[in-house]
Amino acid sequence: MELETTLRGHTVHNAVREVGINPNYWYPVSWSEDLKPEAILSVQIWQRPVALYRDRKGAVHAIEDACPHKGVELHKGKVEGDRIACPYHGWEFDAEGNCAHIPYLPEGQKLPCAQARVYPAQERYGLVWVFPGAVELAEVRSLPEIPEYDDPDCFMIQIPGHFHAHFSICNENTMDVFHGYLHENLQGWYNPQLLKLKETEESVKADYRVHYKGWITKVLGLSADGGVTTRTVSVHYQYPHYHSSMEGVSSLYLMRLPVGPEETRSFSMLFLRLPIPNWLINPIRKPLMRLVRQYFFMPFLLQDVEMMESEQNNYRLNAQRRYVEINPAIIALQRVILRQYTQFVQQSAANDSQQHDKHNAAEGGRMADGDIVRSPSLR
Numbered sequence: 001m002e003l004e005t006t007l008r009g010h011t012v013h014n015a016v017r018e019v020g021i022n023p024n025y026w027y028p029v030s031w032s033e034d035l036k037p038e039a040i041l042s043v044q045i046w047q048r049p050v051a052l053y054r055d056r057k058g059a060v061h062a063i064e065d066a067c068p069h070k071g072v073e074l075h076k077g078k079v080e081g082d083r084i085a086c087p088y089h090g091w092e093f094d095a096e097g098n099c100a101h102i103p104y105l106p107e108g109q110k111l112p113c114a115q116a117r118v119y120p121a122q123e124r125y126g127l128v129w130v131f132p133g134a135v136e137l138a139e140v141r142s143l144p145e146i147p148e149y150d151d152p153d154c155f156m157i158q159i160p161g162h163f164h165a166h167f168s169i170c171n172e173n174t175m176d177v178f179h180g181y182l183h184e185n186l187q188g189w190y191n192p193q194l195l196k197l198k199e200t201e202e203s204v205k206a207d208y209r210v211h212y213k214g215w216i217t218k219v220l221g222l223s224a225d226g227g228v229t230t231r232t233v234s235v236h237y238q239y240p241h242y243h244s245s246m247e248g249v250s251s252l253y254l255m256r257l258p259v260g261p262e263e264t265r266s267f268s269m270l271f272l273r274l275p276i277p278n279w280l281i282n283p284i285r286k287p288l289m290r291l292v293r294q295y296f297f298m299p300f301l302l303q304d305v306e307m308m309e310s311e312q313n314n315y316r317l318n319a320q321r322r323y324v325e326i327n328p329a330i331i332a333l334q335r336v337i338l339r340q341y342t343q344f345v346q347q348s349a350a351n352d353s354q355q356h357d358k359h360n361a362a363e364g365g366r367m368a369d370g371d372i373v374r375s376p377s378l379r
């Protein structure tokens with residue numbers, strides 16, 4: 001649905017600061033290179049602790065970070081072949097989360113039925129992804145498409161982000177092209193204008209026209225002499241991640257990991273088409289990436305982090321305070337986040353009540369069979 005682009009006052013949906021995630025999507029949890037063989041990483045997806053490890057073939061596994069014996073965190077243990085072993089009593093769990101070995105159990109004795117929850121996990125685009133929702137949906141949900149990742153002519157910059165703020169605050173920062181003011185000293189963009197806005201059940205797409213001038217236009221190859229240049233920036237939020245691009249220059253994929261109500265991480269990949277031949281860039285890709293990230297992008301990100309955390313601080317002090325927004329793209333984004341959560345909650349409630357009905361029907365049947373209590377229908 002196309003929406004109006006007029007800037008006018010809207011009251012911010014305070015409820016958006018309280019919602020949880022729709023877990024029925026793939027979430028990035030770590031850069032692949034950070035998950036070393038035989039190591040165990042501890043991560044959190046919306047307050048669910050998850051332990052990540054690799055089996056002998058290098059395939060990634062994600063298991064609930066709580067031992068089914070007494071609840072000790074499994075990431076404190078070690079990898080034993082294809083299994084993960086708890087540090088406390090050494091119980092070992094296989095890729096399905098089943099207890100497969102207890103070191104002190106007498107030989108021949110049956111293992112207890114102790115199972116840890118495992119999550120679908122996969123690796124793509126240099127990231128480890130986990131699906132925290134209903135297992136049967138993992139196959140049908142796809143990862144974001146990042147064609148530039150496999151394009152040797154694209155120079156990739158990986159940018160990690162960590163914010164002490166609710167994911168809605170972080171997502172609004174990405175959708176909000178009107179905050180060029182904040183980055184003025186870094187010669188960011190200026191004079192933005194919202195050109196087009198579209199909203200669907202699970203997405204918001206906003207096109208903005210922005211202006212650049214100064215040294216940044218030379219670095220990005222926007223203008224040879226640093227003069228004023230005008231570009232369209234498209235920001236596309238496809239729940240729960242982002243893709244934004246600047247006409248013919250750059251493409252940014254921002255993958256969001258909501259850790260908890262006041263903590264969010266992001267795994268971003270920025271792709272630039274540099275006017276430098278591959279043979280020159282290839283040997284120095286990694287150090288060049290670190291350099292550009294450190295001196296060019298981190299100063300921008302740090303300014304954003306301060307704003308987001310400041311917003312969260314005041315929300316924490318007074319959650320009742322009403323705020324005013326004038327960018328309709330932000331209001332549309334809030335609707336999507338609220339809708340996704342509400343749909344998930346309603347769907348879960350419907351599934352629970354179905355399970356409950358099935359369980360009751362089964363119980364009723366059993367009781368009637370046993371002739372102890374008659375089910376109402378038999379009276």
Ligand code: FES
Pocket residue numbers: 067068069070071072086087088089090091
């Ligand atoms: S608590 Fe994990 S083996 Fe005992």
Ligand SMILES: [Fe+2]
Pocket residue numbers: 179183300304
């Ligand atoms: Fe920013």
